[in-house]
Amino acid sequence: MIKHPGVRMGLLPLLVGGFLLLGSTAAPAADEPSDVSQGALLAITCFACHGFEGKSVGGMPSIRGFPADYLISQMQAFRDGSRPSTVMGRHATGYSDEELRIMAHYIEMISKQ
Amino acid sequence: MAFTRRDFIKTLGIGGGATLLSGCVSMSEERNNSAAKVVVIGGGSGGATVAKYLKHLEPALSVTLVEPTATFHTCYGSNWVIGGFKQMADIAQSYGNLQDKYGVRVVRDRAIAIEADKHQVRLAGGTTLNYDKLVVSPGIDFRFDAVAGYNKEDAQRIPHAYQAGEQTVLLRKQLEAMPDGGTFILVAPGNPFRCPPGPYERASLVAHYFKQHKPRAKVLILDNKENFSKQGLFVQGWKELYGEMIEWVPASQGGQVEEIDVNNKTLFSDAGFNEFKGDVINYIPPQRAGQIAADSGLTDPLGWCPVDQKNFASTQHADIYVIGDASMAGEMPKSGHSANTQGKVVAVDIIRRLREQESVELSAVNTCYSLLTPDYAITVAAVYKYIDGSIRGVPGAGGVSPMDVDREFRRTEAYYAQGWYDSITDDIWG
Helix, strand or coil: CCCCCCHHHHHHHHHHHHHHHCCCCCCCCCCCCCCCCHHHHHHHCCHHHHCHHHCCCCCCCCCCCCCHHHHHHHHHHHHHCCCCCCCHHHHHCCCCHHHHHHHHHHHHHHHCC | CCCCHHHHHHHHCCCCHHHHHHCCCCHHHHHCCCCCEEEEECCCHHHHHHHHHHHHHCCCCEEEEECCCCEEECCCCHHHHHCCCCCHHHHEEECHHHHHCCCCEEECCCEEEEECCCCEEEECCCCEEECCEEEECCCEEECCCCCECCCHHHHHCCCCCCCCCHHHHHHHHHHHHCCCCCEEEEEECCCCCECCCHHHHHHHHHHHHHHHHCCCCEEEEEECCCCCCCHHHHHHHHHHHHCCCEEEECHHHCCCEEEEECCCCEEEEHHHCEEEECCEEEECCCEEECHHHHHCCCCCCCCCEEECCCCCEECCCCCEEECHHHEECCCCCECHHHHHHHHHHHHHHHHHHHCCCCCCCCEEEEEEEEEEECCEEEEEEEEEEEECCEEEECCCCCEECCCCCCHHHHHHHHHHHHHHHHHHHHHHHC
């Protein structure tokens, strides 16, 4: 059974808060080249639904601001069905653990910028 | 085809052979692509995405987007207008953010020729643009001569409404003017075509409108195919929501329209054996890549653009990429979501090539939401990779919404359908 889409949004401020407490490394220096790695490509494909840079402007959940470990665990839960979903299970099954890892680390990285 | 070091130096406009040989190009200069010029033809979902992401990921690039319209209406969401619960303003997008926030140079003009040997694009207004890399994202054009009795001008009376804009408004007005008890006929094209579930979402939402305002009206779909996207889910939903209001006729049972009598709003199939008279007719002609692609030698004999399945580089000309509906993208459907994800693949690929890095492995995604009512949606989704020489869905992933679920599941997907629209349009034009 799928809960109302709004229900889980309540988690967001908590997790974002938790993430900020973890501290963060400084954003890359301005003269460093931007990240156009495999992880970057995997991650930016998510933004069609979850919003540019992972920040949703509408009814879709944002994925920005979460620690990589949390994103990986949720994708794995969608993939094995332990977290119910409408469409996410059909997406999560398309990625290996390694792909989830580099995807999630890119999202964590841009969240700190 | 590879962007060589010599090309790269030339592109930067720095140094000569001596600099190259002496190895004096510093890392910071190598990373400064300020002189590299990328031109993008078409400001739809593919073109606007690649332009925005190029500037977002590599701000030093010079990116010029050529698009004839100031306001672009997305084809996705246009069925919501036809169904009467959204306005044209709700599906209107513009280019101010690309220009002001990201520094894309937006040129309001139409590309009329690509001179691949000179690396130039000529515009209708007389301007010529030079490029190092060109991305062609022209969308579709129609094969208006596919059936007897119908030509391009007839779209003013029998609209296709499959490029959003005036055509969308025209079809909506015709539906509003139709008497109760009338018949709406939708003629769906054969594969491949833009937005595979689009005609069936449209039939659903016209039925939604009829159910409220013209309950004795009928929706008849004449199809050039034997089956269609998300068919089981559509058929189940139609029965549940609209009873017998929607009838679908496959090609083998008289659905393959061969002739249109525009004046009498009558359609013929099976050499005239079958005749269908409608009050409003929506003929969606078969399609091909946008005209500029055909004019520039980017298409195959069937009218679509073959591309390297690893990175969307044209197989016809060097330094040109083709994305979106115009491209032959393996198993990916022709959809706005596909075009968006392809734009990202190409943005990353161009930047990596300019940095003399190898392409990364292709990764692409598609999700198509279709509404059967404003509160009832179904989806098809897939994750794509390069597998055995072509772009294919990852085995075991993707698929359609489950059959036989409760209404809450459909309502949740409808909620996300609007969320998807808000997100993707912000990702592209925001």
